[in-house]
Amino acid sequence: MVAAKPTVDSIRAILGTVIDPEMPIDIVNLGLVHDVRVVSGDDGARAEIDLIPTFIGCPALDMIRDDVRKRVTKAPGVVEVAVRFLNDPPWSIERITPAGREALREFGVTTPERGGAPRPTPLTIAGNIAAPVGVGERPACPFCGSAKTRMESAFGPTRCKMIFYCDACKNSFEHLKPI
């Protein structure tokens, strides 16, 4: 019998089962996986996984790291798992896959349009006070589809989300920050 050999693809498939504890989607669709390497050794393979955090202060990072380690360690032929979080490239909403965006919307979390991020620096320029992030955005309500939505709070339940409100169906929902 030939022992199963882990490959980059088989490791990526495992990463696709790691769900972000604060988002209802997996870390591959969320765009957290930057690089996967499989290094063969005498007694088995070492899996090296480079992830990028959504926000530096995201408290879910340790849980994600532990979950990745736990799942990948179980893969046949893997003897060691190394997980790193990188600051570069920076995470952005552009990294969320179309399937990930759709899954988030079904869950009630909207994502700024692709191409909309990164936003220009919201600074006070030439005497004009720039609107804070989120003001003026009108994401379609994830529940009823109405465009009659508005920002309620730029700070939401997690670092990556804001609170929006739909004036049509009177529901509040979460909208990702345009980073």
Add this chain to the structure above:
Amino acid sequence: MTDLADAHKKPLVQLLFSIADDKLVLGHRNADWTGLGPILEEDIAFSALAQDDIAHAGAIYGLIADITGGDADHLAYGRTANTYRCCDLVELNDEFDWAVAVVRQFFCDHFEHLRLRRLSRSNWTKLRQLASRMLAEENLAIGHADQWIVRLAKSTSEARGRIQHAVTKLAPLTPSLFEPTEGMADLEAAGVYPPLEAPMFDAWESMIANVIDETGLRAEFRAPAKDYVGGRHGKHSADFAAMLSEMTEVYREEPAAQW
């Protein structure tokens, strides 16, 4: 550049301590508002700001640990008071006056933006990458305090009076932000901490003036005097000693605790 020159390590550690300590102390002060914000949205806002401040401080302590050895928790909580490099403005006890907390955030946000903008152009790759990431996050929050200053200054006479009082109280502490850390000129000349087009104080004052001018509030700001010695050289306010003792209580009790 990938490697930092040995000659720049000591001054860079001083500069990084000033940034991390500012963020840790401000984050600790802002976290005091969790559960006590005047409205729910601001309760959440200040908690989120605190979370970012402390997480960013942690990342910078991690970078310092890469240069000097040691670990981030010890660097944050295990040092003696005179080795901290935070400034008087962040150390101030706001005594649960929310106007003071907002005005302090306003002054600090703009200063932090400028400091990170400089670091995001550093010729040391590791620092540049971390600072760029932090700058993108800070930029999501920088309008928050601006909006409150304008909104409250244009509101009732009580609200305006409280904001004016806070501005008048805190403006004399703002020179403490600009005191250079030991060896900063070398870092500037070497491109590790590139200067802005304008002097730091001038750039900051014009950003602050953009908002203040909109409101008609009275405020006067000064750059620190040449012989000013404060937090960047370990000379701290009385408020700091009390805060440090409270902030490090758990760590001192059980330095190896995990939570």
